[in-house]
Amino acid sequence: MITTVTFNPAIDKTITVDHFTLGLVNRVEQVQENIGGKGINVAKVLHLLGAPTTAIGFIGEKNYSFVQQFIKAENLVTDFILVDALTRTNTKIIDPSIQTTTDINEQGFTVNDTQVDQMTLLINRYSKISDMMVFSGSACKGLSADDVKTLLQMVQSKTKVVLDADGDILKEGIKASPFLIKPNIYELENLLGKTLNGTQEILSAVRDLINTYHITYVLVSMGEQGSMLISKDEAYLSDILKVNVVSTVGAGDSMLAGFLYHLSLHGSPSEALQFGACTGSLAVSSISTETLKSSDIHSIAKTISVIKLD
Numbered sequence: 001m002i003t004t005v006t007f008n009p010a011i012d013k014t015i016t017v018d019h020f021t022l023g024l025v026n027r028v029e030q031v032q033e034n035i036g037g038k039g040i041n042v043a044k045v046l047h048l049l050g051a052p053t054t055a056i057g058f059i060g061e062k063n064y065s066f067v068q069q070f071i072k073a074e075n076l077v078t079d080f081i082l083v084d085a086l087t088r089t090n091t092k093i094i095d096p097s098i099q100t101t102t103d104i105n106e107q108g109f110t111v112n113d114t115q116v117d118q119m120t121l122l123i124n125r126y127s128k129i130s131d132m133m134v135f136s137g138s139a140c141k142g143l144s145a146d147d148v149k150t151l152l153q154m155v156q157s158k159t160k161v162v163l164d165a166d167g168d169i170l171k172e173g174i175k176a177s178p179f180l181i182k183p184n185i186y187e188l189e190n191l192l193g194k195t196l197n198g199t200q201e202i203l204s205a206v207r208d209l210i211n212t213y214h215i216t217y218v219l220v221s222m223g224e225q226g227s228m229l230i231s232k233d234e235a236y237l238s239d240i241l242k243v244n245v246v247s248t249v250g251a252g253d254s255m256l257a258g259f260l261y262h263l264s265l266h267g268s269p270s271e272a273l274q275f276g277a278c279t280g281s282l283a284v285s286s287i288s289t290e291t292l293k294s295s296d297i298h299s300i301a302k303t304i305s306v307i308k309l310d
Contacts, residue, residue: 001052001053001054001129001130001131001155001256002046002051002052002053002130002131002132002133002134002260002261002264003043003054003055003056003126003127003129003130003132003133003134003159004040004043004046004053004054004055004056004057004133004134004136005057005123005133005134005135005136006037006038006040006056006057006058006136006137006150007057007058007119007137007138007139007140007143008037008058008088008108008137008138008139008140008281009035009036009037009039009040009057009058009059009060009087009088009089009108009254009274010035010036010037010087010088010089010090010105010106010108011033011034011036011063011066011067011069011070011087011089011090012033012034012035012036012089012090012092012093012164012233013031013032013033013090013091013092014031014032014033014092014094015028015030015031015091015092015093015094016028016029016030016031016092016094016095016096017029017093017095018095018096018097019095019097020093020100020102026038029286031108034070034073034074035067035070035071035074035076036090036250036288037057037135037136037137038137038164038252038253039055039057039134039135039136039137040055040057041136041250041253041254041257042134042136042164042253042256042257042260043055043076043257044074044257045250045253045254045258045261045279045283046077046255046257046261047074047075047076048292048294049257049258049261049279050294051260051261051263051264052219053077054077054078054079054126055076055077055078055079056078056079056122056123056126057079057080057081057119058080058082058083058109058111058115058119058140059080059081059082059083059087059108060082060083060085060086060087060088060253061082061083061084061085062084062085062086063086063087063108064082064087067087076139076280079122079126080283081115081118081119081122083084083109083111083115083140085109085110087108087109087110088105088106088107088108088109088255089106090103090105090106091103091104091105091225092104107141108138108140109140109141110140110141110142111140111141111142111143112142115142116143116147119143120151120154121144123154123155124154124155127155127158127159128159130159130160131159131160131177132159132160132161132162132179132260132264133155133159133160133161133162134164134260135148135151135152135161135162135163135164135165135173136163136164136253136256136258137164137165137167138165138169139169145168145169145171145172145173146172147166148165148169148172148173149172149173149175149176150234152173152176152178155177155243156176156177156178159178160179161176161178161180161309162178162179162181162182162256162260163176163178163180163181163182164181164182164183164252164253164256164303165185165186166187166190166191167190170183170187170191171191174191174213174215174297175213177213177214177215178215179215179216179217180215180216180218180219180225181215181218181219182218182219182220182221182252182256183218183220183221184220184221184222184223184252185202185209185220185221185222185223185225188202188205188206188220189303190244192205192209197305199309201236201281202220202230202310203227203228203230203235203309205301206218206228206230207230207232210230210231210232211232211271214225216231216232217229217230217231217269218230218231219256219259219273219276221252221255221280223266224240225238226238226239226240226277227255227273227277227280228309229259229269229270229272229273231269234269234308234310235308235309235310236269236270236273236306236307236308236309237306237307237309238273238274238276238277238305238306239277239304239305239306240277240279240280240281240304241277241278241282241300241303241304251280251281251283251284251285252280254279254280254282255276255277255279255280255283255284256276257279258272258275258276258277258278258279258280258297259272259273259275259276259279260272261275262274262275262276264280270306270308271306273306274301274302274304274306275297275301277304277306278297278301278303278304279297280301281304282296282297282300284286
């Protein structure tokens, strides 16, 4: 089983506005709402692919009945710790005319020490029955980057730890020597404090991270430039699927889910990269991951080019 952990979930409200213009009245063409947060997004795609998965984390109690509608619609298995607050709403504005997505993300609720202790027990319990634990996204207020690092260290010997975060959480989290991290190129550059030009610079910088922090895999998404999978001994570069970009919401989460699904079943890093690249590419061609089809991913994945770098 793959368990995903989401500390700061959200209701994702996606609004489509053609020719969106600041300071003017904009007419909404379409509105869609669903449950989100990076770990929950990963769980949704894993479930779609048929992988046993449970989404755990914090959730707001005050609008939980509303959130449950989305959970039931997705047939997700969840185990949440309730917080006496609202689950935040993240608004995504899609402008089809210029193929852009504008994110307006709320901060979310605050957790107390008792709830952090409850989360610690929950994560420890699931680590004992999980092949992998995926820690994704931001931390809610009341949970520091150092707290997250401590949680990763707690379970590191019991399961394979996957970290998909940025900023201080990524900076502290890598000190727990996770099995895999999945930064995009901008998050990687922010972590390193420098610009990376070309695959060789990325490869060299990532190998330094791997050797310093004893990370097994680093999966780097680079938008139209494809994605790279790097380990101590191997490195691969994948192309992307040429699709009409509708929305980038959840694309990185879909890519990670596809990669972990294939790796957990077949163990081939290069083929897992190919499968993940396909899943992420198909995700950007629709307004949400709900329209993804497992059959499409399986049939199209083999068409994506993957080359070995060294």
